[in-house]
Amino acid sequence: MFEKIITDKKEVEGIPLTALTVAAEKAVLKGYAKATADDGPWAITLDGPSYRSVLQHSCNRSLREEVYRAHVTRASDGTLNNNPIIERILELRLEKAKLLGYSNFAEVSMETKMATIDKAKDLLDKLHSASWNPAIKDMEDLRNFAIAHGAEEAKDLNHWDINFWSERLRESKYDINEEEVRPYLSLPKVIDGLFKLTRKLFDIDIEPADGAAPVWNKDVCFYKINDCSGSPIAYFYFDPYSRPSEKRGGAWMDVVVGRTRVLSCDGASTRLPIAHIVCNQTPPTQDKPSLMTIREVEAVFHEFGHAVQHMLTKQDEGLVSGSKGIEWDAVEIPSQFMENWCYQRDIIMSIAKHYETGESLPEDLCLSILSARTFRAGSQLLRQLRYAGVDLELHSNYVPGGPESIYDIDQRVGKKTHIIPLLPEDRFLCSFDHIFADKYAAGYYSYQWAEVLAYDAFAAFEEAGLDNDQTLREMGIRFRETILALGGGKLPNEVFLEFRGREPSPDAFLRYNGLLPTIIAA
Incomplete structure (x- = not known):
């Protein structure tokens, strides 16, 4: 496994303090007891936060090259050759x-x-x-x-x-710097905003259920989802932080148990679904919560989209509940649909509060984030x-x-x-x-195939009016009752047609990515 210990401060010039703090904490674990963010030494690895920080910010070109070459040749030599x-x-x-x-x-x-x-x-x-x-x-x-x-x-x-x-x-x-944005995107605020959004869209409430189930790490949280009547309908674990020594990179959602009637305790009631959502965020430090980039926020929304399809299913047959039985190139629709909400002004402003002062993200910075999406x-x-x-x-x-x-x-x-x-x-x-x-x-290819459908689905919310809570809720319930609820019990083409009222079009995908000019009515 690639690991580079750096002792010369000149070699880490440009790397943000957030990343250097984590690198110093890693060095401490490697036996460098006096390592600090300011003076080092620093342990550079290939886990996501470390790798991305070096490639994006290091002024040391030779370090960038060394880390890049190590990254693209992983698991290709010696006993670890795949x-x-x-x-x-x-x-x-x-x-x-x-x-x-x-x-x-x-x-x-x-x-x-x-x-x-x-x-x-x-x-x-x-x-x-x-x-x-x-x-x-x-x-x-x-x-x-x-x-x-x-x-x-x-x-x-x-x-x-x-x-x-x-x-x-x-x-x-x-005029945007990721490190200037991070203090406004603390994980607790992002999660709170995500839960409020899902309440508005899907008429559900999410509340902590810590202690109701065992967890595998002290940082893992356990949550319960209730329907509008207050009855529990699902549960999920959230494991947010990078732990390179025991956890693979990336972000994912997976099933703990699915919704089913056959495998319930009494065979008559319904066993409720449980999911786990795993990310690799920059961990909190002694004096700061986990501070995120907009891409990390996007990853959380993405994986939560997978989770709500698993948890809001209405199929009682386990083989077709949640995403089970759904054609594979359709399972990314809910996840990529949820990503779009990260780039709506009202959503960004609701989650972007300075972790120390509570101050809202400056308006110009918010507009820059929205504009930079198609960069x-x-x-x-x-x-x-x-x-x-x-x-x-x-x-x-x-x-x-x-x-x-x-x-x-x-x-x-x-x-x-x-x-x-x-x-x-x-x-x-x-x-x-x-x-x-x-x-x-x-x-x-399913990512691109599903993106086309997901962007087209989000366009339906735009057409209904993103600033109209009533039509937004109506469209959200419609999305929940079709895309999220039907699972593998109905062909995805038919499910999408039932939701959208027509066949999918790639125009919204290309338009949102700046690859198709926006048509402005005269």
Whole structure:
């Protein structure tokens, strides 16, 4: 596991105090008892908060390069090399497909999806066409900005420069600095705002239930969801903070138990669903709560969207309750739908209160956050298209032991999705757990497929009027009774049609991402 102990303060120039505080606390755990945020030493690792802070903020280009190279070559060497495991997984998946009468594993996967291979690839091609030229413009803007600021690397920007200069450009263009926003986004306030929003939309109440169930860490919270009558309908755990030594990176929701009648204690009443939501936020320090970036807020809203589909289901048959039995490319609809609320002015202003003074986020800073949402949207979308594209290629065209290696395929896909070519030694696939250790094999495209439906669903709330509490509640209940309640008991196409009243359109997705001009009525 990569870990770098830094003792020279010059080497951590630019890294925010929040990240240095966590890095110093990690150093203490490594035996450097006198480590402090101001004087070090500091332990730099590849867990999300540490990695992102270095890539976005470190003025030390050689440190950024070292950390980036370590990140894209994770689990690809020595006893921790995942390559043989990946080859065996792909070999067994292809063998399984052949035994079942299919040509490849992607065909097997699509049996539980809304899309077909051709429809999935067609969507990716359309999104690629919409994002490629904006991504080229993104790179030109970045290079020109770096040149204007006298950067030696400006004419030869590499992967470890992109996040750093993107953050500087974003700060300059929108007059926004993540570290200035953090004090206004404390985890307790964000959670309180999220719960108030769900009360308004779905007519439910969420209250702490600490002590009602055992937890696996002192930072884990347990909650109860009540319906409008005050009766409990679901429970969930929330495990918010990064713990690199015992917890994988990223954020996710998973099922503890599902709603079912058959497995209830008496076989007649209904067993209530329980979920757990896990994130990797920057932990609180001795004098500060967990202070978040807007992206971390987005991650919490995203995973809570998954959780409410699990918890607000009305299906009593366990095999189709919650997200069970739902075609896989539809399960991201509630999560991505919830993300949109992070970028509504009223929601941001309700959750963004300074953790010390209680002061609201300044209006200009709020407007900057909203404007910055589409910053480098073309580049960000291309990054997702790489993941989706290589996934489909590996599961539809790759032949284990054939002339092309898995890395050859990744490089080939990367030429279409990266303005700067991938490093020849890039071994990202060795840590691509979504498709090798999770449920997204031949299904990573589902994020984009579901995004189209989720943005279209959110557009229905806009059309109803985001500032009209009555119509908002009516639309929220409609969303709850269809998208959230019906589970796998009805085909997603039919569920969406029942909610929206028409077939989905990609226009809202492209418009929200700044890849389709907003049409203004005359």
